[in-house]
Amino acid sequence: MTSSPQPVLRAQNIAKSFKGDSESGRLDILTDVNLSIGKSEIIAIIGSSGCGKSTLLHILGGLDQPNDGSVKWGDQSIYDLKSDNLADLRNRNVGFVFQFHHLLPEFTAIENVMMPGFIRGLPEDEAEERASALLGRLGLDGRLTHRPSQLSGGEQQRVSMARALMNEPSMILADEPTGNLDEANTESILAQLFELREDRELSIALITHEKEIADRCDVVYELHNGVLHRLD
Numbered sequence: 001m002t003s004s005p006q007p008v009l010r011a012q013n014i015a016k017s018f019k020g021d022s023e024s025g026r027l028d029i030l031t032d033v034n035l036s037i038g039k040s041e042i043i044a045i046i047g048s049s050g051c052g053k054s055t056l057l058h059i060l061g062g063l064d065q066p067n068d069g070s071v072k073w074g075d076q077s078i079y080d081l082k083s084d085n086l087a088d089l090r091n092r093n094v095g096f097v098f099q100f101h102h103l104l105p106e107f108t109a110i111e112n113v114m115m116p117g118f119i120r121g122l123p124e125d126e127a128e129e130r131a132s133a134l135l136g137r138l139g140l141d142g143r144l145t146h147r148p149s150q151l152s153g154g155e156q157q158r159v160s161m162a163r164a165l166m167n168e169p170s171m172i173l174a175d176e177p178t179g180n181l182d183e184a185n186t187e188s189i190l191a192q193l194f195e196l197r198e199d200r201e202l203s204i205a206l207i208t209h210e211k212e213i214a215d216r217c218d219v220v221y222e223l224h225n226g227v228l229h230r231l232d
């Protein structure tokens with residue numbers, strides 16, 4: 001008998017509210033989000049600006065606790081963990097590409113990429129070798145010692161992608177990873193992601209507002225009124 005494989009990520013009944021101003025009161029951004037991502041699966045999340053896509057991705061990535069519901073990576077319910085243990089698990093399992101880079105301004109491109117390796121305790125020469133190979137693969141060979149302020153927006157985005165891949169995660173959560181990129185660079189980032197899915201059985205959730213990108217993913221979900229709808 002075959003049973004369906006356990007999802008790499010499963011979110012159930014996620015709710016998240018923020019405090020609004022005195023006029024709006026409480027902002028119920030996510031009301032009942034359910035989602036599961038399988039091994040080697042690539043899903044796209046679309047939705048209008050402000051509907052809660054980044055908020056949801058942060059919750060899926062262990063960065064922001066929901067008010068209600070659960071997130072599991074494999075069989076681990078992540079918000080049951082102590083914050084240090086969650087940070088450690090996240091560092092090893094999840095590569096997060098933020099909408100606005102979050103690169104450390106005082107460090108060079110290669111140092112930014114090496115950082116998750118350091119946190120994990122990878123020896124410096126190994127971290128450097130891996131970071132340099134990743135940056136090369138993403139077309140940043142001549143930019144290793146540039147600081148973020150000396151890089152274009154698209155280059156910063158690619159450094160952020162390299163950093164997400166540093167610890168060979170099982171999941172990539174990417175918030176508009178091609179938002180600042182021209183067509184050629186968008187294509188190169190997507191090609192990398194699809195190649196990694198093949199090579200390493202990587203599971204990927206990406207937020208995009210580009211229909212052509214969403215159409216290339218296995219499943220597309222639209223976030224609307226606090227709930228995810230699967231589009232067929």
Ligand SMILES: Nc1ncnc2c1ncn2[C@@H]1O[C@H](COP(=O)(O)OP(=O)(O)OP(=O)(O)O)[C@@H](O)[C@H]1O
Nearest residue numbers: 018019029047048049050051052053054055056099
């Ligand atoms: N920390 C916070 N405190 C209060 N409100 C917040 C907070 N974070 C997000 N919000 C609100 O939640 C809503 C959803 O924000 P979010 O960043 O998730 O949207 P989004 O779908 O990613 O939008 P975009 O496509 O513009 O990036 C917004 O209206 C925002 O103002």
Ligand SMILES: [Mg+2]
Nearest residue numbers: 053054099175
């Ligand atoms: Mg966003």
